[in-house]
Amino acid sequence: MAKSIETLEKSIKDVPKAKKPESKKNWFSWGLLAPVLFFFILMSVLPTIWMFGLAFYDYTLTSANKPKLIGFKNFFDFLANQQLAGSVSRTFIFLLCAIILQTFLGILIGVLFWKNDKMPGRRIALTLFFTPMVVTPIATSLFWKFILDPTLGVINYFVSVLGFERFDTLTDRTLAFPTLVFVDTWMWTPFMTLMTLAALGSVPKAELEAARIDRLPLIRLIKTVIWPHAKFILGLGILLRTIDAFKTMDLAYVLTGGGPGDRTELIAVSLYRFAFKSFKLGYSSAVSVFLLFIAIALTAIYLYILNARKKAEE
Amino acid sequence: MAETTFKAKRKPGPIRFATLGAWGISLLFFLPVAWIISTAFKPKESIVVSPPVFFFKPTFNNITEALSFDNTLDYFIHSIVYSFGSVTIAILVSYLAAYSFSRYKPAGTDFLMFLLLSTRFVPAAAFVVPYFQLFNLLKLKDSYIGLIAFYTMFSIPFSVWILKGFLDGISQRYDETGLVYGASRWHIMFKVILPQVKPGLVASFVFNILFVWNEFLFNFQLGGAKTFGVPVGLFTGSTKGGAIDWAYVASIGTLYVLPLVVVIYAFQKYLLVGLTFGTVRGEV
Numbered sequence: 197m198a199k200s201i202e203t204l205e206k207s208i209k210d211v212p213k214a215k216k217p218e219s220k221k222n223w224f225s226w227g228l229l230a231p232v233l234f235f236f237i238l239m240s241v242l243p244t245i246w247m248f249g250l251a252f253y254d255y256t257l258t259s260a261n262k263p264k265l266i267g268f269k270n271f272f273d274f275l276a277n278q279q280l281a282g283s284v285s286r287t288f289i290f291l292l293c294a295i296i297l298q299t300f301l302g303i304l305i306g307v308l309f310w311k312n313d314k315m316p317g318r319r320i321a322l323t324l325f326f327t328p329m330v331v332t333p334i335a336t337s338l339f340w341k342f343i344l345d346p347t348l349g350v351i352n353y354f355v356s357v358l359g360f361e362r363f364d365t366l367t368d369r370t371l372a373f374p375t376l377v378f379v380d381t382w383m384w385t386p387f388m389t390l391m392t393l394a395a396l397g398s399v400p401k402a403e404l405e406a407a408r409i410d411r412l413p414l415i416r417l418i419k420t421v422i423w424p425h426a427k428f429i430l431g432l433g434i435l436l437r438t439i440d441a442f443k444t445m446d447l448a449y450v451l452t453g454g455g456p457g458d459r460t461e462l463i464a465v466s467l468y469r470f471a472f473k474s475f476k477l478g479y480s481s482a483v484s485v486f487l488l489f490i491a492i493a494l495t496a497i498y499l500y501i502l503n504a505r506k507k508a509e510e
Numbered sequence: 511m512a513e514t515t516f517k518a519k520r521k522p523g524p525i526r527f528a529t530l531g532a533w534g535i536s537l538l539f540f541l542p543v544a545w546i547i548s549t550a551f552k553p554k555e556s557i558v559v560s561p562p563v564f565f566f567k568p569t570f571n572n573i574t575e576a577l578s579f580d581n582t583l584d585y586f587i588h589s590i591v592y593s594f595g596s597v598t599i600a601i602l603v604s605y606l607a608a609y610s611f612s613r614y615k616p617a618g619t620d621f622l623m624f625l626l627l628s629t630r631f632v633p634a635a636a637f638v639v640p641y642f643q644l645f646n647l648l649k650l651k652d653s654y655i656g657l658i659a660f661y662t663m664f665s666i667p668f669s670v671w672i673l674k675g676f677l678d679g680i681s682q683r684y685d686e687t688g689l690v691y692g693a694s695r696w697h698i699m700f701k702v703i704l705p706q707v708k709p710g711l712v713a714s715f716v717f718n719i720l721f722v723w724n725e726f727l728f729n730f731q732l733g734g735a736k737t738f739g740v741p742v743g744l745f746t747g748s749t750k751g752g753a754i755d756w757a758y759v760a761s762i763g764t765l766y767v768l769p770l771v772v773v774i775y776a777f778q779k780y781l782l783v784g785l786t787f788g789t790v791r792g793e794v
Binding site for chain 2: 221222224225226228229231232235236238239240242243244246247250305308309311312315316317318319320321322323324325326327328329330331332333334335338339340341342343347348349350353382385386387390391393394429432433436439442443445446450463464465467468471472477480481483484487488491492494495496498499502
């Protein structure tokens with residue numbers, strides 16, 4: 197009996213597979229991918245390889261010396277660089293402050309709008325509220341520069357009316373960093389609100405209704421009904437903000453230029469300065485490689501949460 | 511009718527208060543932008559004065575003056591050309607790729623999707639050097655071809671992610687039925703399936719335009735006088751001659767922001783999917 201099954205299996209294996217349509221399908225599926233792969237290789241893979249290559253060279257545009265292969269020296273230099281370590285840790289402090297504030301405010305405002313799903317003019321109110329996050333950071337920082345200006349700015353006008361000394365937040369050593377966090381919070385709190393609304397929207401209506409009928413206390417409602425559904429989207433929101441805050445460059449560059457001193461010098465700003473102010477292309481590429489790996493790690497975490505959500509829903 | 515009576519019965523007290531709060535917060539967040547818009551309509555002499563002017567006779571002088579500068583209009587034209595050009599190409603090629611990912615799942619689909627997404631998560635400043643050199647080498651600097659190629663890749667990850675999401679939601683039965691009836695693959699892709707993912711196409715079109723429209727660093731480094739867009743124009747135009755020309759910033763800023771406000775109003779339901787690069791869909 198066992199033997200006959202074995203032979204049967206073998207004979208099934210020996211049957212030539214219907215290969216032709218399979219390979220034709222394969223050809224077609226890759227053909228459809230070809231244009232995207234073309235752009236991907238030309239405009240993503242090639243520059244990445246180029247960047248990896250540059251990172252091993254001593255290459256400064258302004259120096260007369262020819263680019264020289266120096267192995268891992270750029271990486272060691274970069275790891276030993278105190279100033280850069282400073283901007284990395286500053287970026288993390290910035291990230292932490294900005295994201296905690298934005299998440300907290302975002303959730304509060306999100307719940308407010310969620311509770312008010314029938315308020316008059318909700319769509320217009322949300323439009324006004326969401327505007328800060330779609331304005332390009334260049335415009336945002338210029339706008340705030342105008343508003344915070346020590347002599348012309350409208351905020352300082354009110355400060356002086358209230359009888360206080362006018363202050364220049366953007367060049368003040370202690371105030372510059374909090375101001376950057378503040379402007380970033382103004383820009384991105386709406387995003388966390390948007391994510392909160394989406395997270396709350398992902399809770400099935402039936403479960404909410406059941407909880408309402410059972411008169412579930414608020415804390416248990418959040419813990420047992422809302423949180424299990426909402427945590428994924430909220431997590432994705434926080435992670436996206438992390439990624440974005442870590443990329444912050446235009447905002448800080450125009451608003452404070454990294455100053456005063458290095459008080460608001462975030463990692464992306466340093467990087468830009470290395471490349472386009474001191475033209476150390478090799479060195480800046482080494483830093484870029486480091487940032488690339490951070491970005492890939494963050495993407496992996498992001499997809500992990502996304503998949504966890506998919507699994508939980510099934 | 512029944513519904514209206516029911517509505518009227520609802521307690522107006524706390525809801526009113528919350529509504530007021532929500533409106534108040536919205537206005538508070540919009541206030542800085544509103545201040546810039548109002549500045550654009552102020553008479554020139556009352557923009558850079560020490561107690562700020564709150565009441566004034568609106569005038570279009572600043573805006574017409576800003577537009578009369580040599581390259582202001584050019585910035586807008588450049589922005590429109592490269593953003594619409596690249597996003598159109600990106601959506602076309604992304605649809606093909608997303609269809610392939612969704613229907614045939616070629617080996618490495620997940621990995622490719624992962625790589626595509628990660629390209630959008632790298633700080634722009636990290637990549638600008640290799641692009642800068644590559645563009646110099648290939649003589650693509652300050653050319654539409656170069657910028658459009660770059661922005662096409664810039665728009666592809668989001669488009670692929672969002673279109674794959676929508677395509678996965680459409681039953682394969684449509685494809686199978688089409689095949690049984692002898693329709694060609696192209697007919698199925700473009701005549702049967704494409705109309706069903708319209709929301710995905712709209713969302714990726716609108717938001718990629720928005721992202722490309724807002725992009726600064728690459729346009730600044732890879733472009734030139736012939737291809738600089740609005741953000742670069744704002745940046746360089748604002749610092750002409752040392753001091754910042756606030757009338758110019760406010761006028762161009764206003765012309766720049768108003769279309770964005772209209773876009774958010776019109777496409778609010780796509781905002782979520784747009785800002786999460788097509789990875790999250792849901793209601794707001």
